[in-house]
Amino acid sequence: MGRLFWKIFAGFWLTLLLTVLVVTAALVIREEARRSEESVLAAGPRSSIALRMAWTTARHGGEAGLRSLLTNWPEYEGDPPLVVNAAGGEFLGREVPPEVLQIARERYAEWSQLRDSERGGEWRKRSVRAWQDAAGEEWLMFFPQTAARAPERSASISIGRIEAPALLALAALLASLAVSAVLARHFSQPIRKLQDAFLAASKGELGVRVAQVMGRRRDEIGELGREFDGMAQQLQQLVGSQQRLLHDVSHELRSPLARLQVAVGLARQKPAQAEAALARIEREAERLDMLVGEILTLARLEGQTPQRGEDYVDIVELLDSVVEDARFEAEGSERRVVFTTGVEGELVIRARGELLHRAVDNVLRNALRHSPPQSVVELNLSRDAASRALHITIADAGPGVPEAELAAIFEPFHRGETTSGSGYGLGLAIARRAVEAHGGRMWAHNRASGGLEVHIELPPAAAL
Structure with a gap:
């Protein structure tokens, strides 16, 4: 890793270290506020698994399958989940406390806004699921918190219970180190790839491109990579055109030279036709002179860049x-x-x-x-x-x-x-x-x- 990596790494680390400490403190305060709200809905592995079972049954068995499951819900599992539509009506006609329904809707709205990478591992955010019936109406499924479904906190450690400053500082340190390393690599790696590409181009490997390495970057580094690809492509086309021109020139010169050789051979073998052979040689020489002149003109123009006239x-x-x-x-x-x-x-x-x-x-x-x-x-x-x-x-x-x-x-x-x-x-x-x-x-x-x-x-x- 080069010096640029360590410079970027140090800058990001110091910044993130302070940021993580501040954000962690804010999260502790926020988590305490959330804990009071979580007491309304059942959350945890057990409730999530039961809720998923009801949701899967509704998706594949339809209304009939869901009704059968809720009606025959095992007693040892407690009460079946509530299934409520947008108007507040419950699937089996049961009463739904308004405050419970309001928090369920808020939890589902938060879950819907999360990206896929943010949805894993947090049982609390899986306390509500949504199902659409055959008519397209959306129903929310959730368990209200009851004595039978006491809070299940053994599977995870609530951040609100973390009280040791040393543990908090360690978490902030590790997080800032990881994020700084990723960001430093994010900026330094494409620059290293550009360096390798320039080195390859200097050795004559004009087919090298860095667009795939840059991905979909829209920053200055991405623009630099695309500019390099454009430059390499133009150089490759220029070298290719010169090679094709050399090939075409050699091909075009071969025909008049062959005719010259034939005319010289005829003049030697048949002295009586020497005048005709000499006339032919003169015509071919004129053609060669015209061809060479046009080739030289084209070659001079090939190497010029657009410029103002003289x-x-x-x-x-x-x-x-x-x-x-x-x-x-x-x-x-x-x-x-x-x-x-x-x-x-x-x-x-x-x-x-x-x-x-x-x-x-x-x-x-x-x-x-x-x-x-x-x-x-x-x-x-x-x-x-x-x-x-x-x-x-x-x-x-x-x-x-x-x-x-x-x-x-x-x-x-x-x-x-x-x-x-x-x-x-x-x-x-x-x-x-x-x-x-x-x-x-x-x-x-x-x-x-x-x-x-x-x-x-x-x-x-x-x-x-």
């Missing part, structure tokens, strides 16, 4: 530039690009212009690539009046994306069922990372009229 950029002018380049490329494929905006004049934001330009350009090119001839790709810029967030929407008229793949299209090297062309599946992944680097978010959904609609949202902090 430049002041006119977002309207930036989108105009992207649309102008896209229109030039779309002319040969009989497609059109339409740019609309609800923002009048200039809209200067603080952003990394090159990254934002590439993000929108990648999405727009992807929309053009999947749009059929004679179709229109729509780009819209708007600004939320309440949150002041910027919203960029790019919609095409292509085949769309299966609903199950909408989230996956932003993952590196993803190629869906509708993917065509020679891309590597990095364009949308780079675009999303670039948007996230500005503290924004990016998502997509299928249009009701057909096609895919991609949304880019930049936070208010980016706009001035």
Whole structure:
């Protein structure tokens, strides 16, 4: 056990020691008052067992069984228990003293408010039981105190009879020690578990979690444990994504390298086809260069956290530039690009212009690539009046994306069922990372009229 345990233990012990002494004295006074009330109802093991027998008979035998039991009650057991409903009527029509009924109801109310852990071992609190008949009416069962049922005090020691100060002090000492140990363990154990979890995480065991150890704690220690789980999960996802990226990169590089090796082999075996092989080698080299460039861009963006931009950029002018380049490329494929905006004049934001330009350009090119001839790709810029967030929407008229793949299209090297062309599946992944680097978010959904609609949202902090 660490030093924190002993510090907490000592603090709780000293506090509880004084508290227990004060509470014990109050309980002695209260117990004396209760003893005068207990003389009205019979309490103790014998009465409790007899009362339970009547209650069990009523539950399983109903009114007929209870009536038979009360009518044939053994004489050596004394009078049968009283069974009274809410209106004060007795089951067999016997007379019930009002003061006895009042105390019985109070005892049952106290018993009903106790938790299960507090109900064991106190015979006095089991002097009243409740039973519901077939009609749902509740009846209270209890024994009034009579000469035949003298107080049974041999089974327990009444606290009111404790007179030795030494015994009282010993009880307070033991109780405070036990409670202090439990409380100290309650606070120090999760901290020790957190220490072990941090140590495991430092060794690379990122799957460790402490939520089960914390249980349902809602204090600062519980929040710290949940924050640790969130941190460990993010680290695990980051490391996992890096491992998947490394695997995907190695897989993607294998194909062009294999084609390069084949082209070199053909050039050696068939010198007459050397020119064609060299042309093939040049194309594969260009593809490798483009792939490596996109991978490096993605890797740089993966390690960045959302931050404010470094430049002041006119977002309207930036989108105009992207649309102008896209229109030039779309002319040969009989497609059109339409740019609309609800923002009048200039809209200067603080952003990394090159990254934002590439993000929108990648999405727009992807929309053009999947749009059929004679179709229109729509780009819209708007600004939320309440949150002041910027919203960029790019919609095409292509085949769309299966609903199950909408989230996956932003993952590196993803190629869906509708993917065509020679891309590597990095364009949308780079675009999303670039948007996230500005503290924004990016998502997509299928249009009701057909096609895919991609949304880019930049936070208010980016706009001035």
